């Protein structure tokens with residue numbers, strides 16, 4: 001396999017719909033800006049760490065893209081009632 005071919009088939013491109021998490025710092029920053037530094041579940045200030053939560057759950061076919069994401073406290077995200085986070 002040539003190096004070029006390997007590059008083209010790498011599964012870590014941003015356009016891949018299968019990705020599970022927001023990985024780029026830029027996207028996380030945008031998400032944080034959109035949120036106004038407030039948790040989108042409890043509406044208290046987020047602080048330093050936040051989760052990129054799927055609005056429509058990944059398990060239900062929700063995509064990992066900014067329109068389907070919101071910034072939340074990790075705890076709020078976990079408390080949301082589903083066993084699988086996301």
Ligand SMILES: [Zn+2]
Pocket residue numbers: 039040041042043044072073076
């Ligand atoms: Zn919260």
